[in-house]
Amino acid sequence: MATLDQGGLTDAGRVVHDHYRALVRTRRVYTILSLAALLAVLLGALWFANAANSGKFFERLPYFFDYFIHFQPDDAMEIVRALFDLPSPHADGSFKYDYEVGRVYLIGDLYLPEYFYQMLVTINIAVVSTLMGFVLAFGLCFFAASNITGSRLVRFAARRGFEVLRAFPEIVVAGMLVAILSIGPIAAIAAVALHTVGALGKLFFEVVENADMKPDEGLRAVGGSWLERVRYGLVPQVMPNFISYALLRTEINVRASTIIGAVGGGGIGEVFRLSIGRDHAAKTYAIIILLFVTVVSIDWLSGYLRKRLVGQSAFQFGG
Template identity: 40%
Template sequence: MSEGAAYATGLPAVIRGEEAFLAARRERRVQALLGLVVLIACLATAGWVSEVHPATLWAGLPRIGEYFARILPDLRWDALLANAETEGSLAFWMYRLPEWAWLILETANMAALATLMGSVFALVFAFPAARNVAPSGLVYHATRRFLEALRTVPEIVYALIFVWAFGIGPLAGILAIALHSAGANGKLFAEAIENADLRPWEAVRAAGGSWAMGCRYAILPQVLPNILSYVLLRFEVNIRSASVIGFVGAGGVGEELYKVISFNYYEEISAIVLLIILTVSCVDLLSERLRHAAIGRLEAAR
């Protein structure tokens, strides 16, 4: 066959291939357009059911700005560093700093203890909740559903229950955050275990090791860096949660924040919020350093 004949024979195939490509692209575009229309319709329906109206949002925006303007402190440059009895000074704005600092320390302790309790509980249930090492399908599904139930209930609902049971105080907050952390970390731990290499597991089991020994010596060393990272990340999240559940009497700085909001002590609101933001930022930075340092040491040991 001559070169011209070969070219003429291959040309229709190229044209058909290009037409098929263009047809597939048109089909994808139509599907994307239909998906966008469905998404917009779902969002509009959700907004209508939830009574989220653009006019209401537009009318409320100036009030948000007005509220933030009220909580800003009235600081003056000429009195900025004066004593606590001088209006316009930082000391006057933070006149209850020792009391607030103690409450923030209590909040951090609540978050730390709750994170520790919840993570230990999550680690125990993570292995039967991992599909690759679960003793049976029944145990796997039952444990998964149990962890789902724990993390589905918000911390503030748990806090309301425990406040009713144990009374107002940090204990209710610690238990509430611990239960929710157990459900959340249990899922993350189980997914990390499912991504582990099973060859060490098979070796331990083939050598006569029990299921618990396989989890301890074959799987845990592999996933320990990820677990530590998730624990520290959860501690950061729990600092914020501990600041909120105080609104229902579960201890910490959130209880004080609820009081000043209820009585419209505007400048105290901004002072407490600023202290919470600074605390969370410091905890985030410290946790990030600890996480990288610990993961680096564990990886080097492996």
């Protein structure tokens, strides 16, 4: 009969209890050391930023809002006029801004305001680059998945390729491509598409590796080829997640396309940079409002579509 100690534990129970207490103590020590190291790195980074390369950040912090206080339009309606390219008259009958320059006339006097047109250009860059990245990532991700591709060399090449494509920020690639392809949306599309291939490729092959392999085993048992196993055994399972990730990437690419516009990629980012550089407060706030509404709308629509896709049967996409 096992004896009990003062705590009501047997000898075996006491061993387990002591081992558990030792693990808890070890975990607490590592947690405290990790927090101390993180705090030291944070303090060191703040000191270095302030002392070496911040331009006296903390000294200028009290004046942070001075720019926004002085950067104001003449009146609130000036923002509305800038957004819709409406006349902005002075008392002498002249116009403060020549809004008609950037209009895109559709039929007769019916026109699309400049900023709406530039916003459409940015969205077009994001959508086209996402579609291109989706197609390439879809075609390459199966070569990177260990459960469908047996060759280590093929998997290594596919995975390293994805890493290289997503290693460089879109704005860096766009800056290089602008020098080669000239200023315009083409360089932006190429830069965002290349980064999208790397980002989606990694997500896609991880989804493939987590797929149920029973359909693949059945197809292999009846002599199905590699392509048939991918088409009928894996694609119906992974397609909903692929589309969900593609929609999420579209949101990210809209923001990336806006930033790339500031370095010559065209779209709303370019006119935003010009409006700030020319000290046009009304135009700047009009673009900010348009950007905010557009991004929130795209985020909401993308989230709604992703939620609907996740709730559907995966085999509805199998064809």
